[in-house]
Amino acid sequence: MRILVVAALLVAAPLAAAPTPEAVTVKVNGLVCDFCARSIEAMMKKRGDVAGVHVDLDKGEVHLRLKADAKLDDPTLTKLIVDSGYSVTGIERKPL
Amino acid sequence: MRFAFAALCAALVATPVAARPVSWPGGVTLMQELDPIMASALLHYTPNRHISLGGRYLRMREERWQLSGAQATWLVNRWNMPGAQANLYVAGMAGAAWADGRTARPGGFVEAQADWENRRVMVMGMARLTHAQGFGTTDMQTVRLGWAPYAGGYGDAHLWLFAQARRDSGSRDEVQPAFVARLFYRTMLLEAGVTDRGGLVLNSIFRF
Numbered sequence: 001m002r003i004l005v006v007a008a009l010l011v012a013a014p015l016a017a018a019p020t021p022e023a024v025t026v027k028v029n030g031l032v033c034d035f036c037a038r039s040i041e042a043m044m045k046k047r048g049d050v051a052g053v054h055v056d057l058d059k060g061e062v063h064l065r066l067k068a069d070a071k072l073d074d075p076t077l078t079k080l081i082v083d084s085g086y087s088v089t090g091i092e093r094k095p096l
Numbered sequence: 097m098r099f100a101f102a103a104l105c106a107a108l109v110a111t112p113v114a115a116r117p118v119s120w121p122g123g124v125t126l127m128q129e130l131d132p133i134m135a136s137a138l139l140h141y142t143p144n145r146h147i148s149l150g151g152r153y154l155r156m157r158e159e160r161w162q163l164s165g166a167q168a169t170w171l172v173n174r175w176n177m178p179g180a181q182a183n184l185y186v187a188g189m190a191g192a193a194w195a196d197g198r199t200a201r202p203g204g205f206v207e208a209q210a211d212w213e214n215r216r217v218m219v220m221g222m223a224r225l226t227h228a229q230g231f232g233t234t235d236m237q238t239v240r241l242g243w244a245p246y247a248g249g250y251g252d253a254h255l256w257l258f259a260q261a262r263r264d265s266g267s268r269d270e271v272q273p274a275f276v277a278r279l280f281y282r283t284m285l286l287e288a289g290v291t292d293r294g295g296l297v298l299n300s301i302f303r304f
Contacts, residue, residue, distance in 0.1 A: 028176075029176040029177055029178055030174070030175075030176025030177060030180070030181040031181075032179065032180060032181050032213055032214050032215050033181070033213065034248060034249075034250055034251070034252065034254055034280070034282075035116070035254070035280045035282075035283070035285055035301075036116055036181075037250065038120075038282060038283050038303065039119065039120035039123070042120050042122075042123060043120055043121070046122070054250065055250040056249075056250065057215065057247070057248075057249055057250055058247070058249065060178065060179065082145075083120070083121055083144075083145050084120055084145070085120070085145055085174060085176075086176055087176040
């Protein structure tokens with residue numbers, strides 16, 4: 001029994017620590033124009049850890065799909081959005 | 097609303113009609129304008145979100161002289177609001193001016209541009225002061241009021257309709273009202289219009 005428990009822990013531990021991909025919603029002010037919002041897509045595509053970008057002009061939100069090994073923290077993300085020409089009002093993350 | 101009023105005031109005192117003359121960091125933009133007063137092409141690079149640097153060719157169609165040189169555009173300030181955005185830009189260009197068969201002389205312009213927009217309404221204004229040795233000094237102002245018939249989503253083709261007025265002190269027909277339609281899709285923007293005297297307005301912007 002003890003061997004089974006140890007074996008289960010050995011198998012489960014790496015799985016629990018394995019990075020999971022994230023969905024990030026960035027709430028943005030000034031997001032009114034598709035032509036200009038292309039800057040966000042251009043900036044995000046420079047990063048290898050962003051798998052997908054979508055902009056919701058109606059809600060003023062940027063939706064990102066991050067890869068499992070992404071290292072895109074909130075300050076870096078905020079800087080990318082600000083460099084794209086917009087102001088960040090909130091960031092929400094959830095695992096995919 | 098305050099910013100809309102400020103943009104309108106800026107327009108009245110003084111614009112081209114370029115959408116966002118500063119792009120994203122690392123972005124390259126090609127802008128072209130044609131109307132009865134002038135023809136212009138600008139290729140610029142944006143090193144950071146405040147500045148773009150490039151080269152412009154400008155032909156004054158009625159005055160029959162040309163200007164070519166380097167241009168810098170500074171995004172002085174951007175106001176990002178919930179559901180709206182406003183911008184103030186200042187630009188300067190320096191280079192050589194010439195007419196057919198004449199020696200090139202120093203020339204350039206300074207320009208201020210302001211805009212305010214939400215998803216359905218846009219106000220833009222621009223004022224430019226151009227000087228070229230041997231050709232004198234002219235001032236030009238453009239004002240635009242735009243309306244989008246629908247609020248397109250991300251990735252849709254977007255349509256805007258503009259009422260425009262442009263005045264050029266060097267032009268015989270001093271104020272030229274025009275109706276301009278703008279269509280843009282992703283990073284391509286095309287404008288076509290007509291002035292009150294049947295002159296063609298044709299502008300485009302391509303971002304890379």
